[in-house]
Amino acid sequence: MALTLLPLPAAEVLLDTHFLPALLAQTLLTELTTSIAWRQEPIKLFGKEVLQPRLTAWYGDAGAQYSYSGLTWQPLPWTLELQELREQVEAACGTSFNSVLLNLYRHGQDSMGWHADNEPELGREPVIASVSLGAARNFRLRPRDPQRTPHEPVTLELPSGSLLVMRGSTQQHWLHAVPKTARPIGPRLNLTFRRIVTA
Numbered sequence: 001m002a003l004t005l006l007p008l009p010a011a012e013v014l015l016d017t018h019f020l021p022a023l024l025a026q027t028l029l030t031e032l033t034t035s036i037a038w039r040q041e042p043i044k045l046f047g048k049e050v051l052q053p054r055l056t057a058w059y060g061d062a063g064a065q066y067s068y069s070g071l072t073w074q075p076l077p078w079t080l081e082l083q084e085l086r087e088q089v090e091a092a093c094g095t096s097f098n099s100v101l102l103n104l105y106r107h108g109q110d111s112m113g114w115h116a117d118n119e120p121e122l123g124r125e126p127v128i129a130s131v132s133l134g135a136a137r138n139f140r141l142r143p144r145d146p147q148r149t150p151h152e153p154v155t156l157e158l159p160s161g162s163l164l165v166m167r168g169s170t171q172q173h174w175l176h177a178v179p180k181t182a183r184p185i186g187p188r189l190n191l192t193f194r195r196i197v198t199a
Contacts, residue, residue: 003092003165010149012168013141015156019092019131019163026160029133029189031081036102043069053180054110060099064196068119075099082191085131089193093165095127097193105137105178105188112178116144118171121196127167129193132158135186139164140177149173160188 003014020028038055058066059082060075067073078086082100090096103112117128136159143149158164166176178190 003163006154008141008154008174009151010143010173011141011170012166013170013174014165014167016092016163017159018161020088020133020161022161024161025133028081028085029160029187032102032133032189032191033104033187035079035081036104037076038102038104041071043071054112055104055106057102058099059102060196063198064099065198066099066101066119066121066194066196073101085191086193089129089131089163092163093127093129095129095167095195097127097129097195098198099194099196101192101194103190103192105135105190107187108181108183108185111180114142114175114177116171116175117166117192117194121198122171122194123197124172125168126171126194127165128171130158130164130166131191131193132162132164132188133160133190134188136160137178137185137188138181140179141174142176144173144175 003016006013036057040051040055042049058073064075136157139156139158142153143151
């Protein structure tokens with residue numbers, strides 16, 4: 001399959017649910033879960049310091065520093081597996097990336113709250129390419145301002161091996177999240193490739 005544009009106003013969201021073969025997706029999940037330098041960082045939420053409800057890691061080119069939620073990340077050097085996957089994603093998107101944020105959702109109670117990837121170092125209209133490995137989780141989208149962008153919230157189930165791309169004005173007009181689920185569910189690893197604008 002190829003990337004398919006979803007019919008959303010003021011956004012460019014594309015999805016390929018069969019980007020990686022099942023065996024390769026499973027192999028990458030196993031290798032990356034054990035080899036990546038995972039961290040669980042504290043963040044400020046409603047004035048309180050809590051641990052992020054997932055494990056995270058930041059890899060990329062030298063100088064591709066990234067700040068969000070009060071955290072500043074210095075990139076770890078690319079591993080062979082991450083470099084090979086970056087090349088596949090770049091070929092599919094026609095875009096070059098210099099960094100990747102990895103999120104490991106260990107179970108259904110790990111989650112990601114509503115947000116936009118709109119930090120200054122990503123530029124005005126960033127391309128965010130997201131590869132999912134492991135258990136399928138719901139990915140939700142909703143308009144940042146429903147009056148300016150009238151549309152119902154959207155739920156996409158992202159299976160293992162899928163590639164989701166957000167580009168154009170998506171981050172200006174839409175928020176996204178990965179909600180918790182009460183269903184018993186295995187781990188999901190998500191890799192979001194980005195380009196940090198460096199001086």
